[in-house]
Amino acid sequence: MSKQIHHWVAGRLVEGTSGRSSAVYDPATGEKTGSVALADQREVDEAVSTARAAAQDWARSSLSQRAAVMFNFREILHARQDELAMVITAEHGKVLSDAAGEVARGLENVEFATGVPHLVKGSYSEQVSTGVDTYSLRQPLGVVAGITPFNFPVMVPLWMCANAIACGNAFVLKPSEKDPSASLLLAEMWKEAGLPDGVFTVLQGDKVAVDALLAHDDIAAVSFVGSTPIAKSIYETATAAGKRVQALGGAKNHMVVLPDADVDLAADAAVSAGYGAAGERCMAISVVVAVGGIGDRLVDAIASRLPKLRVGPGSSPDTDMGPLITAEHRDRVAGYIDRGSESGATVVVDGRHGELPTSGFFLGATLLDHVEADASVYADEIFGPVLSVVRRDTFGEALELINSNPYANGTAIFTRDGGAARRFQNEVEVGMVGINVAIPVPVAYYSFGGWKASLFGDSHMYGPEGINFYTRGKVVTSRWPDPATSVVDLGFPQTR
Numbered sequence: 331m332s333k334q335i336h337h338w339v340a341g342r343l344v345e346g347t348s349g350r351s352s353a354v355y356d357p358a359t360g361e362k363t364g365s366v367a368l369a370d371q372r373e374v375d376e377a378v379s380t381a382r383a384a385a386q387d388w389a390r391s392s393l394s395q396r397a398a399v400m401f402n403f404r405e406i407l408h409a410r411q412d413e414l415a416m417v418i419t420a421e422h423g424k425v426l427s428d429a430a431g432e433v434a435r436g437l438e439n440v441e442f443a444t445g446v447p448h449l450v451k452g453s454y455s456e457q458v459s460t461g462v463d464t465y466s467l468r469q470p471l472g473v474v475a476g477i478t479p480f481n482f483p484v485m486v487p488l489w490m491c492a493n494a495i496a497c498g499n500a501f502v503l504k505p506s507e508k509d510p511s512a513s514l515l516l517a518e519m520w521k522e523a524g525l526p527d528g529v530f531t532v533l534q535g536d537k538v539a540v541d542a543l544l545a546h547d548d549i550a551a552v553s554f555v556g557s558t559p560i561a562k563s564i565y566e567t568a569t570a571a572g573k574r575v576q577a578l579g580g581a582k583n584h585m586v587v588l589p590d591a592d593v594d595l596a597a598d599a600a601v602s603a604g605y606g607a608a609g610e611r612c613m614a615i616s617v618v619v620a621v622g623g624i625g626d627r628l629v630d631a632i633a634s635r636l637p638k639l640r641v642g643p644g645s646s647p648d649t650d651m652g653p654l655i656t657a658e659h660r661d662r663v664a665g666y667i668d669r670g671s672e673s674g675a676t677v678v679v680d681g682r683h684g685e686l687p688t689s690g691f692f693l694g695a696t697l698l699d700h701v702e703a704d705a706s707v708y709a710d711e712i713f714g715p716v717l718s719v720v721r722r723d724t725f726g727e728a729l730e731l732i733n734s735n736p737y738a739n740g741t742a743i744f745t746r747d748g749g750a751a752r753r754f755q756n757e758v759e760v761g762m763v764g765i766n767v768a769i770p771v772p773v774a775y776y777s778f779g780g781w782k783a784s785l786f787g788d789s790h791m792y793g794p795e796g797i798n799f800y801t802r803g804k805v806v807t808s809r810w811p812d813p814a815t816s817v818v819d820l821g822f823p824q825t826r
């Protein structure tokens with residue numbers, strides 16, 4: 331029987347009243363497993379007004395109280411990580427080990443946020459003028475919203491809510507309607523951790539809920555992660571409404587392999603970064619740039635690994651790659667194989683063939699070689715298990731290819747040459763760079779974000795920039811006359 335997936339408002343599950351809902355599937359079987367409520371304007375208004383009231387008290391809570399909640403939440407999340415991973419796999423499809431990895435990377439952000447008393451410390455300058463001191467404070471914004479994508483239903487919400495809540499804000503999460511259940515488990519855990527009701531809210535929904543949040547006067551800031559067209563539109567709409575916005579978009583991540591690289595190391599990295607989570611990662615490698623004479627050896631090494639990738643349900647321990655999120659998305663991704671071939675690319679491995687489960691939204695790993703930069707398979711964000719190899723003669727040409735691409739989320743270089751790696755990190759116009767590391771997702775005490783069409787706004791997600799994003803700076807300049815001049819004799823010495 332399919333389950334009803336509700337909102338979470340004022341510390342409890344709340345049934346949707348809009349009359350609208352959306353089907354949720356198990357991508358490994360293709361069966362509908364649930365129906366998620368889609369919030370309307372009225373439900374958004376009610377939830378935000380509860381969050382607003384909660385935010386006022388929470389902003390006044392002590393730093394040690396907030397840190398204690400974060401520590402409790404960390405322990406609960408850690409203890410229930412397997413349960414959370416199973417919920418992710420059931421609706422997203424990724425393999426359980428990958429879902430557990432997602433929870434672990436989210437947990438890092440909670441651990442970072444336990445340090446909130448230190449993170450929001452201001453500075454103090456004594457005696458900037460006679461009897462005058464100046465000091466800075468960081469204060470919460472009020473109610474902030476997070477709108478998140480389907481591909482990381484736990485990690486991305488944790489990128490946002492851990493810091494937002496630790497900084498004293500109330501957080502309203504609008505998860506992806508494709509895999510909404512994990513958000514409710516997070517809500518339960520926050521409650522169990524002692525977070526006051528109303529500080530964490532889940533509003534399930536689609537564009538209707540998002541539009542209502544963006545227009546709401548009581549939403550002070552919006553964090554968004556998703557595709558580039560939606561990121562751009564959210565940034566434009568919400569900044570026009572006077573909100574603080576960070577909107578992370580799509581990606582087309584290149585991995586450059588120089589002629590001196592260790593081919594096996596590079597091929598292993600390309601396979602895991604290209605096909606992990608069926609390529610549905612914003613930091614997935616989707617283009618390998620083979621430089622100089624390494625192309626044939628590299629393509630052979632990648633191709634030889636693909637028959638060993640076992641495609642199947644993410645819940646099975648024998649599976650290396652799970653299904654895609656929906657049947658439509660699987661068909662769209664598969665369409666790029668013919669489009670690649672029509673544009674002149676060589677289809678080295680065709681993921682439509684080979685052993686695939688008969689039900690569910692599966693597609694095998696696909697490898698295309700000799701892809702040209704003007705082909706749609708190169709230009710578009712495919713977001714599936716299709717890896718393109720582009721050949722370039724020199725390091726300079728590889729760099730130019732990357733720097734000409736509108737997306738600029740992550741990139742990597744594989745080489746044994748420190749000088750080349752150093753030049754790459756300096757000259758590449760991309761937000762996150764890996765050197766012999768294919769997926770350079772920063773640890774939680776740095777911040778995450780791309781450049782160009784991969785980020786709208788000037789603030790990266792989580793880490794120190796997350797703390798800045800979720801707080802407003804205030805600077806106080808105070809003058810107190812010297813007590814020696816006081817009319818009341820306090821017994822101070824006349825001179826210092």
Ligand code: NAD
Pocket residue numbers: 477478479480481482486504505506507535536537540541555556557558560561578579580581611612711713739780784
């Ligand atoms: P998406 O843009 O379709 O949806 C993201 C969120 O926006 C969801 O909550 C969705 O309900 C909402 N939404 C969708 N259409 C909307 C509309 N017209 N108006 C308002 N809200 C709307 O993205 P997705 O398919 O869920 O996720 C995959 C995309 O996210 C990929 O492009 C991927 O690269 C990107 N992504 C980027 C990062 C990053 O850090 N840059 C991380 C993860 C995913």
